[in-house]
Structures are given as structure tokens and as C-alpha cells.
Amino acid sequence: MIGVFDSGIGGLTILKEIKKILPKQNLVYFADVANNPYGTKKGHEIAEFSMRVAEFLLSKGANIIVVACNTATAAAIDSLREKVSIPFVGTEPAVKPAVEESQNKRIGVLVTPMTSISDRFYSLIEKYGDDAEIFIKPCPKLVEIVEQGKWSSLNTKLLIRDYLSVLLDEKEVDSIVLGCTHFVFLKKLIVEESGKEVKIFDSSGGVAKQTRRVINKLKLSDEEGNVEIYASADEERVKKQAREFGITIT
Numbered sequence: 001m002i003g004v005f006d007s008g009i010g011g012l013t014i015l016k017e018i019k020k021i022l023p024k025q026n027l028v029y030f031a032d033v034a035n036n037p038y039g040t041k042k043g044h045e046i047a048e049f050s051m052r053v054a055e056f057l058l059s060k061g062a063n064i065i066v067v068a069c070n071t072a073t074a075a076a077i078d079s080l081r082e083k084v085s086i087p088f089v090g091t092e093p094a095v096k097p098a099v100e101e102s103q104n105k106r107i108g109v110l111v112t113p114m115t116s117i118s119d120r121f122y123s124l125i126e127k128y129g130d131d132a133e134i135f136i137k138p139c140p141k142l143v144e145i146v147e148q149g150k151w152s153s154l155n156t157k158l159l160i161r162d163y164l165s166v167l168l169d170e171k172e173v174d175s176i177v178l179g180c181t182h183f184v185f186l187k188k189l190i191v192e193e194s195g196k197e198v199k200i201f202d203s204s205g206g207v208a209k210q211t212r213r214v215i216n217k218l219k220l221s222d223e224e225g226n227v228e229i230y231a232s233a234d235e236e237r238v239k240k241q242a243r244e245f246g247i248t249i250t
Helices: 012-021 043-059 070-083 095-101 119-128 142-147 154-170 181-194 204-218 235-244
Strands: 002-006 027-031 064-067 106-111 133-138 175-178 199-201 227-231
Touching: 002 012, 002 043, 012 027, 012 064, 012 181, 012 204, 027 043, 027 235, 043 064, 043 070, 064 070, 064 204, 070 119, 095 106, 095 119, 095 175, 095 199, 106 154, 133 154, 142 154, 142 181, 154 181, 175 181, 181 199, 227 235
Parallel strands: 002 027, 002 064, 027 227, 106 133, 106 175, 175 199
Antiparallel strands: none
């Protein structure tokens, strides 16, 4: 069984990709809505929340846990790997492919406030960003908007336009990285506001492929392909939004 978690519904974007390429694996998802958003919390708090969630997923039989949250990966995955003996797959902004594919080597990265100050994130930038100028844009309000289901409202569109204006008009980026799984819910609006000439990158597919590599290494048997969803608050709302996003809960 594959455990997947996020501070809310953002990680469903990764769960959906995992389901596509590992249809016969059971999936259990946990949305830590009671402590959402992680992006405005302190690192030690996020580590504590993540440990509790990991313990819950272990109790459900998880053989591997996917941290489907950029913020939790930045703040907690090292401590999780130290304390728990099963494999963890993290989620980090897709900076590498953005740098490789960018024409003008000017890249914007949309992140939560916590990710924007994390050492792990800056190590990622240093590792892959030598050949590019990378501009970081914290977007503190977008996670809450996604949780509220306002994926295509006018106010959401205007807020995205405001966040993107500096990157597009002043920095003249030709690539934008969605550095939070929640932001994938807003990808359509971000594409509309950015224009066809700007490429948009997210980590969902890459995390799913890494999960498959770990599953193959563990040689886990095929299962029923069930999907269970739990939450620390508003569980029915989370399940409803999962169904609206095209996920079948069994």
C-alpha cells in the first residue's frame, strides 16, 4: 500500500498521477486539514504534523509514504527518514526540467512562504540553477483558495494575475514552476494569465515516476487498486473535492 499525504487537497494532484501509472496498488491519502496551511507554519511544527500523519499511514498498512507537499518535504522529510524505516518519496519544485527547457534561462518559481525560506529549497536552486536566473515568488493566499474550491473564480484569477505580474512584466520569465501541489489545481488559470509562450512546470508526474521506481525496487505485489481518503478535519469536503477532481474512492 502506498501512503500519500499533504496539508490538504493539493497532494491529490500527485495521487491522481500515481493512480495512472500504478493502477493495481492500493492508495491511502491523508489531508491534514486541521493544520492547513503548512506554508505559514514553522519548520518544527510541520515536522511534528508530518510525523503524526506518517504514523497514521503506517497504521493503515503503508509500505511507502509519498510526501505530496513541497512544504512538508522541505521541512520534514529528513526527520521522517531518520525516524521511520520505510521509504519516503518527497516532492520538490520542478526546477531541473524548467532550467533544461527554458530558452532565455529566466524562470519564476511560485512557492509557499515556508518553502521560500527553507534550506532544502535553496539547495535545489543551487544544484540546478547555475545556468539560469531564478526568481522566487511566495504566494501565501493560493493554498487557502484551493482548499475553498475557488479554482476558477474571478477573484482567484485576479490574485494570480497580481502574483505573476512581476515575473512576467519585470523579470520576463519564459518558464514558471508550480512549487506547491495545491497550485496545480490553478494550472489552467495560470496558463491563461501567462500566455502560450510561457511554459508551466509541476512535479506531479516526476513524483509518480519516482514512486513507481521505489515500488519496483521493493517488489510489492499487485493489490486491488483501492483508494482510501482520510482527513484531520472536513473529511467529507475533501472526499467531495477528490471526486470533483476525477478520483474514484473505493
